[in-house]
Amino acid sequence: MSLKDRISEDTKVAMRAKDKARVGTLRMLSSALKDAEIKQGGELPEPEQLAVVNKLIKQRRDSVAQYRDAGREDQAAAEEAEIEVLAEYLPAAMGEAEIEAAIDQAIADTGAGGPQEMGKVMGALKDKLQGRADLGEVSRRVKERLGS
Secondary structure, X not given: OOHHHHHHHHHHHHHHOOOHHHHHHHHHHHHHHXXXXXXXXXXXXHHHHHHHHXXXXXXXXXXXXXXXXXXXXXXXXXXXXXXXXXXXXOOOOOOHHHHHHHHHHHHHHHOOOOXXXXXXXXXXXXXXXXXXXXXXXXXXXXXXXXXX
16 A cells, blocks of 8 residues: 555544544645655655655754743643654664665775765665655764764
């Protein structure tokens, strides 16, 4: 079952259960995926769909911090609930050893020997790790390995 089909089915279940918060979050996710498809001009491959989900989660994490700074605990809690729903659509996170092995493999596959080839390594890792690891952290680790 594709991600879009799963979201559609889960929306129907949430509607039957009268879970307004979940329905709202799933509709927002579905809309974001449709917008991304329109921008691309066709069906999104799964790694790009996961990138959309990650982007929405990141936006909500930023909002939580801003709401907490403003003393709006109720709004922060609502954003955290949306994060929990969105996180259900990401694959299981990779462990540290798996991430390190993927970095080693990408460096070996690309033959990268220095920091100027970091783009090649990250290109090889992006699809493999999208949604399963924090790509910012992966980038930092690659940069360390390549000696910059």
